[in-house]
Amino acid sequence: MTKKRAFSTEAIHISKTFGEKGSLNVPIYQNSTFAQKTPGTWEEYTYTRTKNPTEEALRHALARLEGGEYSVAFSSGLAAINALLEYFNAGDHIISGADVYGGTYRLFAEFVRKRGIEIDFVETKELSKIERALKPNTKLIFTETPSNPLLEITDIKAVCKLAQQRGILVAVDNTMATPFFQRPLELGADIVVQSLSKYISGHTNVIGGAVIAKDKELLDRIQFIHKATGANPGPFDTYLTLLGLKTLPLRMERHQQNAFAVAEFLGAHPKVTKVLYPGLKEHPQHALASEQMSGFGGIVSFFIDGGEAEAKKLIEGIDLFTISISFGSVASFISYPAKMSHKDMPAAERISRGFTDSLVRVSVGTEAEEDILEALGNALNKLG
Ligand SMILES: Cc1ncc(COP(=O)(O)O)c(C=O)c1O
Missing domain, CATH: 3.40.640.10 (Type I PLP-dependent aspartate aminotransferase-like (Major domain))
Structure with a gap:
């Protein structure tokens, strides 16, 4: 070798x-x-x-x-x-x-x-x-x-x-x-x-x-x-x-850089009640993630102030982001896991673990940070 x-x-x-x-x-x-x-x-x-x-x-x-x-x-x-x-x-x-x-x-x-x-x-x-x-x-x-x-x-x-x-x-x-x-x-x-x-x-x-x-x-x-x-x-x-x-290394570095920006932006937005991203110090397992990972990736999940109706309104009202069940693309994706990737998981089972109907997941792409934040901000502000 x-x-x-x-x-x-x-x-x-x-x-x-x-x-x-x-x-x-x-x-x-x-x-x-x-x-x-x-x-x-x-x-x-x-x-x-x-x-x-x-x-x-x-x-x-x-x-x-x-x-x-x-x-x-x-x-x-x-x-x-x-x-x-x-x-x-x-x-x-x-x-x-x-x-x-x-x-x-x-x-x-x-x-x-x-x-x-x-x-x-x-x-x-x-x-x-x-x-x-x-x-x-x-x-x-x-x-x-x-x-x-x-x-x-x-x-x-x-x-x-x-x-x-x-x-x-x-x-x-x-x-x-x-x-x-x-x-x-x-x-x-x-x-x-x-x-x-x-x-x-x-x-x-x-x-x-x-x-x-x-x-x-x-x-x-x-x-x-x-x-x-x-x-x-x-x-x-x-x-x-x-x-x-x-290009995996290049892409992952950029995904992570943009994910940090998204996590911080969402954390400060009044329509978001909680952000889940292992790179954030507030993440309950941030120390463990820092120990066993050399980076935190490009997925950010968050809870919207409201339930399914507000989450759907946000997802349907966003531009730039594609509504997709998948993740890991150079393009930014947004999804509602409860009705998409995890639709076959019993609601009671997921809700008991904190995966509620307010959860939205974004797969942060490699586009320019300002465009990603603008799209998210515009869609969140439309929630009123
Ligand atoms: C973490 C994880 N593992 C495995 C799979 C299954 O992979 P595939 O869609 O290529 O069958 C997925 C698909 O979304 C996934 O998110």
């Missing part, structure tokens, strides 16, 4: 290793299948569902940037999380963070139980709650940190310590922070999952996912599940993701 350089250098140059004929970008091997020399002999590449050179370049880049050894790329973030679940067996018990992406919640709540796997949703930001939920058959602790949409922080090192003493695996969904701001594997986690559809690709043109880990045996099994269930990404999507990776 070549010398490891700074993240922003690696992100740009990592693909070069795979370029041919001096190409600085990884070629798109838009093949479903590859020629074999004779029946029964297996070349390195035979069929794209199993392995494709463009996808392989992405796998290499993601593993290196996350500080892991191996990664498997998927057709979506949820396909990656589903493959991770396939690793476990009927009779196993999984602890999942309670504040997770709504699609992850739906997958866990509806499908995992059907497979005979027990699952409990726990506020993983509180170690004592995880300890209380442990069972003799607990095999995995799955956490999203920062979480979506409450931006809660789970202490990765502490969870790993607790889990490792008991032979339990820890998986972290690192989609919000990206490896630029947080590297869970270096903090002791066994597995990282990523939705590549967000910051990693960054331009709302790709759906993709990945599982990254240090343990070869575990990743070989995930790779086998990927092949057996056909959850591979297409070559063009992996090419676009590789392009996105080159």
Whole structure:
């Protein structure tokens, strides 16, 4: 392996290793299948569902940037999380963070139980709650940190310590922070999952996912599940993701700079009752976030003075921002998680954790700060 350089250098140059004929970008091997020399002999590449050179370049880049050894790329973030679940067996018990992406919640709540796997949703930001939920058959602790949409922080090192003493695996969904701001594997986690559809690709043109880990045996099994269930990404999507990776550091720095400005602006606005952003000193886990992350990301959630009607009025009345279920784009997005990304989470369940009908989430883009603040200010002032 070549010398490891700074993240922003690696992100740009990592693909070069795979370029041919001096190409600085990884070629798109838009093949479903590859020629074999004779029946029964297996070349390195035979069929794209199993392995494709463009996808392989992405796998290499993601593993290196996350500080892991191996990664498997998927057709979506949820396909990656589903493959991770396939690793476990009927009779196993999984602890999942309670504040997770709504699609992850739906997958866990509806499908995992059907497979005979027990699952409990726990506020993983509180170690004592995880300890209380442990069972003799607990095999995995799955956490999203920062979480979506409450931006809660789970202490990765502490969870790993607790889990490792008991032979339990820890998986972290690192989609919000990206490896630029947080590297869970270096903090002791066994597995990282990523939705590549967000910051990693960054331009709302790709759906993709990945599982990254240090343990070869575990990743070989995930790779086998990927092949057996056909959850591979297409070559063009992996090419676009590789392009996105080159500007990830630049984009994340700008997202964060603008997110700080938005968090401070919202905090001072009379129509906003509370702002959630781990970069703010008032965030209850600011110290922990500062310790385990090198930056705080580009998502800011806040509570509007009022309920669903006011939140909708704000969201529908804003210009510049796109109303979107997603996040992590260069363009600023605004969403109402209760009716969008988290619509399948029972209202009573989310409200009991403080995810009320007043919550609005913004994915702060990389546009000029003054335009973002002006758009937000104009829309908030229209609320009267
Ligand atoms: C934190 C998080 N993880 C995973 C996913 C699922 O990723 P995908 O949409 O690529 O399936 C999402 C999607 O919004 C997400 O927000």
